[in-house]
Amino acid sequence: MITASRIALTAAVLLFVVNLPATSAMADDTGPSEPPGTEPSAAAPVKVDPTDPDLKLPEGATLAEAKVLDIKSVVEDQSGDERREDTNADVTFALQAEVLFDKDSAKLGAEAKARIAGIAEEIRKQNATQVRVFGFTDNLGSSAHGDTLSKQRANAVQAVLDQDLNAPSITFDVRGYGEQYPIADNSTEAGRKKNRRVEVSFPRTQQ
Numbered sequence: 001m002i003t004a005s006r007i008a009l010t011a012a013v014l015l016f017v018v019n020l021p022a023t024s025a026m027a028d029d030t031g032p033s034e035p036p037g038t039e040p041s042a043a044a045p046v047k048v049d050p051t052d053p054d055l056k057l058p059e060g061a062t063l064a065e066a067k068v069l070d071i072k073s074v075v076e077d078q079s080g081d082e083r084r085e086d087t088n089a090d091v092t093f094a095l096q097a098e099v100l101f102d103k104d105s106a107k108l109g110a111e112a113k114a115r116i117a118g119i120a121e122e123i124r125k126q127n128a129t130q131v132r133v134f135g136f137t138d139n140l141g142s143s144a145h146g147d148t149l150s151k152q153r154a155n156a157v158q159a160v161l162d163q164d165l166n167a168p169s170i171t172f173d174v175r176g177y178g179e180q181y182p183i184a185d186n187s188t189e190a191g192r193k194k195n196r197r198v199e200v201s202f203p204r205t206q207q
Contacts, residue, residue, distance in 0.1 A: 080194070082115065091126060091204050093119050094183075097137075097153065097196035106152035113160055119200050120164035128202035132173045133158040136199070138192035139179040151176025157198050 049055075057063070076083040081099045085092040100112040108116075123131060135150030135157075151174070158174045184191035 086204065089204055090201050091122065092199055092201035093122075094197050094199045095157075096193060097198065098193065100157065100198060101153060104149065106149065106156050108156050108160060116157055116160045117164050120161050123161070123165060123170075123200075123202055124167075126202060126205045128205065129169055130171050130173070131158075131161065131200065131202045133161070133175075134199045134201075135176045136181060136195060136197050137178050138195045139182070139186040140192065143178055146178030147176055149176070150178050153198055157200065161200070 071088055073086040074083065075085075081096050083094045085094070095112075095115060099115065100108055102109075133154045135152075135154035137146035137150045139146075154174045154176050158172050162170075162172065179186070179195070182191075182195045183197075184194035186192050186195060
């Protein structure tokens with residue numbers, strides 16, 4: 001599973017919405033082109049006039065309740081072989097095909113089964129009852145071959161998950177997408193390696 005040597009990215013956005021009367025119009029604001037505090041005038045404080053009408057809401061306008069947009073956290077192990085993506089709604093694990101299978105094969109090795117067992121444990125922790133297992137390939141070879149191989153690999157991962165979980169209440173959605181939905185550039189081997197993957201995703205219930 002993912003080790004301490006990892007790269008993590010977390011993004012959160014807090015959004016405030018102004019409810020304006022139907023007759024009001026909002027000015028175009030493209031925002032600063034530089035991070036706050038880096039512009040040339042940042043050395044001296046800017047005097048603010050508290051009576052400036054531009055600092056006040058238009059008459060009749062109110063602030064809507066603050067909303068937190070979906071938070072996405074992506075953690076990838078240093079080798080790039082495994083990636084975990086968390087949102088408020090779902091957990092997704094992506095395993096590169098080379099970690100799971102030999103070239104052009106859908107037979108799992110011992111190391112692959114150990115990694116899948118770790119994913120099964122997380123599914124158990126989240127009390128998930130619906131699990132999606134999707135296979136993907138790069139764009140080398142025929143599209144038909146990629147579709148078949150990606151589905152065979154997804155089926156192989158699902159079979160191990162089903163055995164590890166031993167939970168008849170869990171429903172699996174297993175698909176092979178072949179070269180569709182690449183996550184990297186297929187014109188390079190590094191990109192194709194990322195695209196050859198199996199993704200396991202399920203709803204998040206525990207924070």
